[in-house]
Amino acid sequence: MTNTQITLIQIDNYGPWTVTPEPRREVDLQTLQSRLYADLSQLVGNRDGYVFFTRFDNMVAVTNGLDMDDHALIQESVRNRYPVTVSFGVATGTSPVHALADATNLIQDAGSAQDKSRREILDGRVIEEAFRTDDDVQIAHFDVVDATGKYTDELDAFGAFIEIEQAYASLMRYMYEAHDSLSFFVGGDNIIAVCPDLDAAAYDDAIEHVLDETGIQVRVGVGEGSTPHDAGYAAKHALEVGRADESLVEFH
Amino acid sequence: MTNTQITLIQIDNYGPWTVTPEPRREVDLQTLQSRLYADLSQLVGNRDGYVFFTRFDNMVAVTNGLDMDDHALIQESVRNRYPVTVSFGVATGTSPVHALADATNLIQDAGSAQDKSRREILDGRVIEEAFRTDDDVQIAHFDVVDATGKYTDELDAFGAFIEIEQAYASLMRYMYEAHDSLSFFVGGDNIIAVCPDLDAAAYDDAIEHVLDETGIQVRVGVGEGSTPHDAGYAAKHALEVGRADESLVEFH
Amino acid sequence: MTNTQITLIQIDNYGPWTVTPEPRREVDLQTLQSRLYADLSQLVGNRDGYVFFTRFDNMVAVTNGLDMDDHALIQESVRNRYPVTVSFGVATGTSPVHALADATNLIQDAGSAQDKSRREILDGRVIEEAFRTDDDVQIAHFDVVDATGKYTDELDAFGAFIEIEQAYASLMRYMYEAHDSLSFFVGGDNIIAVCPDLDAAAYDDAIEHVLDETGIQVRVGVGEGSTPHDAGYAAKHALEVGRADESLVEFH
Amino acid sequence: MTNTQITLIQIDNYGPWTVTPEPRREVDLQTLQSRLYADLSQLVGNRDGYVFFTRFDNMVAVTNGLDMDDHALIQESVRNRYPVTVSFGVATGTSPVHALADATNLIQDAGSAQDKSRREILDGRVIEEAFRTDDDVQIAHFDVVDATGKYTDELDAFGAFIEIEQAYASLMRYMYEAHDSLSFFVGGDNIIAVCPDLDAAAYDDAIEHVLDETGIQVRVGVGEGSTPHDAGYAAKHALEVGRADESLVEFH
Incomplete structure (x- = not known):
C-alpha cells in the first residue's frame, strides 16, 4: 500500500512580480525559473525526494x-538567494492525487497565489518516521x-x-482521471508518474489508451521504495x- | 515580412549518456538539463535572442x-563547463516552421541524435547584417x-x-499546422509563439480554436522587432x- | 575536546585540463570553478558541513x-554534472591542521594532482555516529x-x-603555525577559522599578532557544536x- | 599606451543584509556570492570583459x-534574479590603479556601502568606440x-x-605600489594582473621581489589587446x- 507524501511548491505572488513595475526581460524570468527549479531539485533530491517543474x-x-x-x-535557502519566496503545502495519502489536492487546499486556504501579503506558508504534515515503509512510493x-528512430x-x-x-x-490526463496518478514530462521522451499501488493491468490500460488516442507507443518501468529516489531508480x-x-x- | 532565424540545439548522444554505465540519478539529470537551459538562455538572451526548453x-x-x-x-562555453556537448543547426526563412525544418535537416544529415561520433555540429547560415530589418521577428x-482566479x-x-x-x-498543434508558428510553454499560464507575418484574424482564429477544443479562453499580445527580445518585449x-x-x- | 572531520577536495588533473588542447577561456574557468564551489557548498552545507574555496x-x-x-x-553528483571529477580524502583529529595533513596524504598517496589516471579517490574515515559530541567542532x-568606515x-x-x-x-599563517587552525577568507572582511579547543587567550594572542604585523584590528566570535553549521552559527x-x-x- | 576601463561592482548594503533580521546561514551566503560572481563573469565575459571576485x-x-x-x-539582470542589487562605478585611464580609484570615488560619492537608500548607482564613462585601440589592455x-611538484x-x-x-x-601589493597594477588570485596557482604599459624589466623586477620576500618563484606571460579577453588569451x-x-x- 502506497503512502505518498506530496509537497506543492508555489512561488508567492509571482505573476504580479513578473510585470512590476514593468514586464521583466523574458530571458531573466526563464533563467530565474529554471535555476530555482534546479536548486529545489538538488535541495529535495539530496534528501532522496523528487521535484517536477510542472508550471514552474x-x-x-x-x-x-x-x-x-x-x-x-x-x-x-530560497529566501536567502532569490528575489522571490515560496510557500509549501504538504500532505500524504494512498492516492497521490488526493494528497496533492490536500496540499493545494492548505496553500489556497492561506490566500491567493497573487496575494501580496501571503508569504512563505509552511503547512501540513509528513509521515512519521515510525510509519514509513518500503512501498510508500510507486x-x-x-x-x-524508439523515439529517436521514429521521431527525433x-x-x-x-x-x-x-x-x-x-x-x-x-497520458497525464488519463493517469490522473483513471488511475489517481500524477505524471510529469521530464525531458527527452521521458515521463515520470507518481502512482498509487497500481498493477500491470493498470499500466497496460494506460499504454493502450495513449496508443489509441495518439498512435504513439510508450513503454513503462515501475519501481517501489521508501523514497522517490529508491522507487524511481528501481x-x-x-x-x-x-x-x-x-x-x-x-x-522491478 | 518576417525573416526568422532559428537554431536547433541538440545535446549530442544524450539518451545513451543518461544510462551509461548505469542510469544516472534523476535529480542530477534534472539539474543538468535545467541549468544548461538557463545558461543557454543567458548566453543567447544576452545577445537579445530567445531559447525555449522544448524537450531539454x-x-x-x-x-x-x-x-x-x-x-x-x-x-x-558549454563544452568547457558541462559533461555533454551540443550541436547547432541554423536556418532562416519567412516561416519559422520551415526554418526549423531546415535547421533540423542540417543536424540530421550529420548523424543520429544517438550517434557516438557525431559531436558539436555547427552548420547553417545566419541573416547577413545588411539584410536585417525591424520586422524580422514576430x-x-x-x-x-484569469488563470489564477479560475484555475490556480x-x-x-x-x-x-x-x-x-x-x-x-x-494551441501548439494548431499554430503549427494552421499558421506556420512555433509555440512554447514558458511557465505559469504563458505561451510564447514565434510566428510568420500573421494578422489579427489569424490570432482570433487560433484563440477560437483553443476555446472550442478545450473550453479555455486565452489572450494574446503581439510584437515585432529585429530581435526576439525586441519583438517579445513589445x-x-x-x-x-x-x-x-x-x-x-x-x-503593439 | 574537538574532533574535527576534514575533507580535502581536489579536482582531478585540473591544471592540464585547463590548457588542453588549448588554454580554455578564462571566463569559463572562473564560472566552472565558482559554480562547482557553490554546488559543493550546497551539497555539503545541506548536511550542515562547510566548504571553503581555498584555491578552487x-x-x-x-x-x-x-x-x-x-x-x-x-x-x-559532480561527475554527473561537470566536465571534471573530484577526489576526496577524509580524516579526523583534535587538530584541524593534522586532520587536513592526513586527508592530504590519502590523496597524495594515490597519485599526483596532475596524474591522468588518478580519478575519484574516496579514502579515509569519518567519526562514527556513537563517538560524535556537541563540542567536536570549534x-x-x-x-x-569598522571595515566599511575605515576602508571600503x-x-x-x-x-x-x-x-x-x-x-x-x-592571520591564516599565524593561526596555522601557533594555533593549529585553518583560516579561510569568505568574502567582505570575514575570515572563518576551524580551530582545535582554543581559549580566549589564544584568540587575544592571534588578534594582537595581526594588529602588530599589519596595523589592522580584527574581532572574533567563537562557537562550538557537533556540526560546522551549529558551531559557525553560534x-x-x-x-x-x-x-x-x-x-x-x-x-557563544 | 594602455587605456584600461575599470568597473567597480559593489553589492548594495550587503553587510547589514547578511545579518538582518538574524545572521543568514553561511552556506547560503557562500552560494549566493559565488553564483553572483559566476553570473557576472558570464555577463561581462560574454562581452569579452573580465571580472575578479576580489572580496565578493x-x-x-x-x-x-x-x-x-x-x-x-x-x-x-542581477536585480531580476537575486535578492540584492549592485552598483557600478566606471572609469578609464592609462593606469588601472587610477582608473579603479576614480571608479571607487563615483560610488563612494553616492553614499556608503552600508547606506540603506543607496541602490543601483550607475555612474562614470566608457571609452568611446572611436578611441579604442588594440593595445588598450595589458x-x-x-x-x-612547478607548484604541483613543489607544493600540491x-x-x-x-x-x-x-x-x-x-x-x-x-605580488599584489608590490605590483600595486611599484607598477600601478591590479593583481587577482584566480584559483590554483594563478594570478592575473591588469597592468599599464609595462616592459619586461618591470616584470623581472616584480618576480624578483616575490622571490626575495617569499622564496617562491613565479613566472609570467603577458598579452595585449583591445579587450580583456584578447589580452588575457594572448x-x-x-x-x-x-x-x-x-x-x-x-x-605574446
Whole structure:
C-alpha cells in the first residue's frame, strides 16, 4: 500500500512580480525559473525526494523522507538567494492525487497565489518516521518506444516535439482521471508518474489508451521504495529491462 | 515580412549518456538539463535572442542578431563547463516552421541524435547584417484569461496544470499546422509563439480554436522587432494592454 | 575536546585540463570553478558541513555529520554534472591542521594532482555516529573592526582589498603555525577559522599578532557544536554580540 | 599606451543584509556570492570583459568593450534574479590603479556601502568606440613554477595554500605600489594582473621581489589587446611558451 507524501511548491505572488513595475526581460524570468527549479531539485533530491517543474510557478514534489524542518530549511535557502519566496503545502495519502489536492487546499486556504501579503506558508504534515515503509512510493518511468528512430531523427524538431507532447497530454490526463496518478514530462521522451499501488493491468490500460488516442507507443518501468529516489531508480532499471526485452510493462 | 532565424540545439548522444554505465540519478539529470537551459538562455538572451526548453535534449532558439561566431562561442562555453556537448543547426526563412525544418535537416544529415561520433555540429547560415530589418521577428505572447482566479486558486494544483497543459497542446498543434508558428510553454499560464507575418484574424482564429477544443479562453499580445527580445518585449506590453482593456488580441 | 572531520577536495588533473588542447577561456574557468564551489557548498552545507574555496582546485571542507556514503553521493553528483571529477580524502583529529595533513596524504598517496589516471579517490574515515559530541567542532568567525568606515568607504577599492588581504595573510599563517587552525577568507572582511579547543587567550594572542604585523584590528566570535553549521552559527551570534559590545573576543 | 576601463561592482548594503533580521546561514551566503560572481563573469565575459571576485561584495571588472547600456542591462539582470542589487562605478585611464580609484570615488560619492537608500548607482564613462585601440589592455598571467611538484603534491593542502597565498599577497601589493597594477588570485596557482604599459624589466623586477620576500618563484606571460579577453588569451599563450622554454617572462 502506497503512502505518498506530496509537497506543492508555489512561488508567492509571482505573476504580479513578473510585470512590476514593468514586464521583466523574458530571458531573466526563464533563467530565474529554471535555476530555482534546479536548486529545489538538488535541495529535495539530496534528501532522496523528487521535484517536477510542472508550471514552474507551481511545482510538485514527492517528499517522502523529508520532515517539516527540511522544508523550512529549503524555504529559508530560497529566501536567502532569490528575489522571490515560496510557500509549501504538504500532505500524504494512498492516492497521490488526493494528497496533492490536500496540499493545494492548505496553500489556497492561506490566500491567493497573487496575494501580496501571503508569504512563505509552511503547512501540513509528513509521515512519521515510525510509519514509513518500503512501498510508500510507486514511481512509473515511461518513455516513447524508439523515439529517436521514429521521431527525433525523422521529423523536424517541432514535429517530433508535438508527437511527444501529445503523448504526454494524453497520458497525464488519463493517469490522473483513471488511475489517481500524477505524471510529469521530464525531458527527452521521458515521463515520470507518481502512482498509487497500481498493477500491470493498470499500466497496460494506460499504454493502450495513449496508443489509441495518439498512435504513439510508450513503454513503462515501475519501481517501489521508501523514497522517490529508491522507487524511481528501481523504475529506471525496470525500464532498461523493458528496452532490452522489448516488453511494454516491467516491474522491478 | 518576417525573416526568422532559428537554431536547433541538440545535446549530442544524450539518451545513451543518461544510462551509461548505469542510469544516472534523476535529480542530477534534472539539474543538468535545467541549468544548461538557463545558461543557454543567458548566453543567447544576452545577445537579445530567445531559447525555449522544448524537450531539454532538443531546444529551439530564435537567434536573429547572433552570427556563427556567437554560436561557436556558446558551443565552446558549454563544452568547457558541462559533461555533454551540443550541436547547432541554423536556418532562416519567412516561416519559422520551415526554418526549423531546415535547421533540423542540417543536424540530421550529420548523424543520429544517438550517434557516438557525431559531436558539436555547427552548420547553417545566419541573416547577413545588411539584410536585417525591424520586422524580422514576430512574437506572440499568450496567457490564459484569469488563470489564477479560475484555475490556480480554485482547482487542485494538478487539475489546474492539466487545464493549462491541454490549452497548450491544442494551441501548439494548431499554430503549427494552421499558421506556420512555433509555440512554447514558458511557465505559469504563458505561451510564447514565434510566428510568420500573421494578422489579427489569424490570432482570433487560433484563440477560437483553443476555446472550442478545450473550453479555455486565452489572450494574446503581439510584437515585432529585429530581435526576439525586441519583438517579445513589445508583445509583453501589448499583452498588458489586453489585460487592462479586456481585449483578446493586441498588437503593439 | 574537538574532533574535527576534514575533507580535502581536489579536482582531478585540473591544471592540464585547463590548457588542453588549448588554454580554455578564462571566463569559463572562473564560472566552472565558482559554480562547482557553490554546488559543493550546497551539497555539503545541506548536511550542515562547510566548504571553503581555498584555491578552487583544492578545497577544504569540514564535514562532521557526513558519512562516506554522503561523500560518494557528492562525488557522483559532480561527475554527473561537470566536465571534471573530484577526489576526496577524509580524516579526523583534535587538530584541524593534522586532520587536513592526513586527508592530504590519502590523496597524495594515490597519485599526483596532475596524474591522468588518478580519478575519484574516496579514502579515509569519518567519526562514527556513537563517538560524535556537541563540542567536536570549534569555529571562529573574524571580521575587521569598522571595515566599511575605515576602508571600503575611504580607500580606493584595491587599497581596501590589500588591507583586508594582508590581515588575512597574517592571520591564516599565524593561526596555522601557533594555533593549529585553518583560516579561510569568505568574502567582505570575514575570515572563518576551524580551530582545535582554543581559549580566549589564544584568540587575544592571534588578534594582537595581526594588529602588530599589519596595523589592522580584527574581532572574533567563537562557537562550538557537533556540526560546522551549529558551531559557525553560534560564532556568528557571538560576533554580533562583540560588535554591539565593542569587545574583541566573544564566546557563544 | 594602455587605456584600461575599470568597473567597480559593489553589492548594495550587503553587510547589514547578511545579518538582518538574524545572521543568514553561511552556506547560503557562500552560494549566493559565488553564483553572483559566476553570473557576472558570464555577463561581462560574454562581452569579452573580465571580472575578479576580489572580496565578493566588492568585485573589480575590466570592461573595455562594454558600454553604459551593457552595464545597465547587467544591473537589471542581477536585480531580476537575486535578492540584492549592485552598483557600478566606471572609469578609464592609462593606469588601472587610477582608473579603479576614480571608479571607487563615483560610488563612494553616492553614499556608503552600508547606506540603506543607496541602490543601483550607475555612474562614470566608457571609452568611446572611436578611441579604442588594440593595445588598450595589458594583462599579465602569473603562475608558480612547478607548484604541483613543489607544493600540491608535497605539502599538506593548507601548507601549499599558505605558500601560494603569501606569493599572492606579496605580488599584489608590490605590483600595486611599484607598477600601478591590479593583481587577482584566480584559483590554483594563478594570478592575473591588469597592468599599464609595462616592459619586461618591470616584470623581472616584480618576480624578483616575490622571490626575495617569499622564496617562491613565479613566472609570467603577458598579452595585449583591445579587450580583456584578447589580452588575457594572448597572456595565456605566452605563459605556455614560458613553461615550455623555462623562461620567466614572456610577451605574446
